Amino acid sequence: MAAAAPPPPPTPAPTPPSTVPAGSTPIGHPLFARIRLAHPSDVPHIHKLIHQMAVFERLTHLFSATEASLSSTLFTSPPFQSFTVFILEVSSKPFLVDGPILHSHHHLYPPQVQVVNLDLPIDDPEADAFRSAGGGDGVGGGEAVLAGFVLFFPNYSTFLGKPGFYVEDLFVRECYRRKGFGRMLLSAVARQAVKMGYGRVEWVVLDWNVNAIRFYEEMGAKILQEWRICRLTGEALQAYGKVYLLNKALKRLKTIGIGTNNSCDKKEQEFALKIEAKSSYLGFCKSSAMN
């Protein structure tokens, strides 16, 4: 996915399980991690995380999302039916899993809490900027901060005849990387896919990011080497809208008799033919065109 930070080399032997139930006494420096559905009040944080991702990928020139554009396009459907965001929160104190829930989709995805035992506590220089704005349960002393997110949505396989999930972005803030949180977020999407009877989870990776590729393969993913993404965007996409507008204009002209044989004005006929030619050239329908 676009945001995958290069992971470290794989560890040959699995480490002992570190998962302990919330409420028990963990050893070392426990960090409580919670995955929950995003809430509209998380948008300012999500926006900042996406910007960090653009910085990380050196693609800030392509970054034009605003809090307003995110707010108006996310959260328009119930979770999992369209664009869905899981938020990763961390806290040095246990989450109050039975505390008040600020959003209404708790029943669709009860927050998933895990504990990671660290040798050293994490120094998060941006803790204040990413203090959890709500959207989840309370946590002792407002300790929780956003550490990452994953944005995904349903895709479809015609061969399987069933949906899957496409993971558009996975991002973990720098100081929380290489601690299993990326895996935790991606696993959460995979588990949700299985739970819903979906057939696939897909995402993309840069071909030179060999560490990320190895990590994804370890997670069970296959890398499809032969396929390339085709993208129609910007002016090239807008041109198709112009065809649409041209066709509308043409239709209107014909309705009022301009450009038809009924029209006696030669210039009007020429004008209509010009629009027709432009419309045809831009791809709506050409008798000699292909597939």
Next chain:
Amino acid sequence: MAAAAPPPPPTPAPTPPSTVPAGSTPIGHPLFARIRLAHPSDVPHIHKLIHQMAVFERLTHLFSATEASLSSTLFTSPPFQSFTVFILEVSSKPFLVDGPILHSHHHLYPPQVQVVNLDLPIDDPEADAFRSAGGGDGVGGGEAVLAGFVLFFPNYSTFLGKPGFYVEDLFVRECYRRKGFGRMLLSAVARQAVKMGYGRVEWVVLDWNVNAIRFYEEMGAKILQEWRICRLTGEALQAYGKVYLLNKALKRLKTIGIGTNNSCDKKEQEFALKIEAKSSYLGFCKSSAMN
């Protein structure tokens, strides 16, 4: 996209416009082409088209879709909000564009009719098998046959902060290829994207299909060379569901006191730890894991 048939080499000069309004007198052998939203009654035909696509791609071993699986997963949301299918119908007679509409989404996408003038009429050996089952307007003498389809759904760009469309499949039956119908279907999706204020239309192509790549580039698409698709499916995906079930079992065991310090049964404790280890190994949370 998965179904792109190799198109012929590009024609250097644009051909004269062939689009004529329905109802006027076309020259040559006119073929009336209509793009409309699919209707549940089209599912048997869509299923056959997907199967033809699998045969064309020599991937029938991956084909497991049934009419029932398509029926239960398509048409669950209003058009354009989720999985959406445009049907391409052709007829040697004009469509009755003002005839009765069998489905309720006409206002969301009024059928788009165009005329293609051919030098020779098309011999369609499967015309009877693909006779239009309905879902659209009437057409003189039940002449209309399904010639192709495109299946697409919304995707999301976090950088743009807005949705786009992802084209999962585009397919035109063999005898209708190289006549502009693929372009017509893809253009219809692009126009709809512009109309909805979306930022991108994306699909995939096989890297060795140079003719298709050239065709897409001519249509304004950029081919993203560096990205690779990662796919988690089959047993590898199901394993994540097992983790989910293991965690559920573990939680239940702990609830009833098995495997905790309160439990005095050593074997029960060992069993719970084993589940915990398996669960952790399969990726839910490892303290030494990565990104």
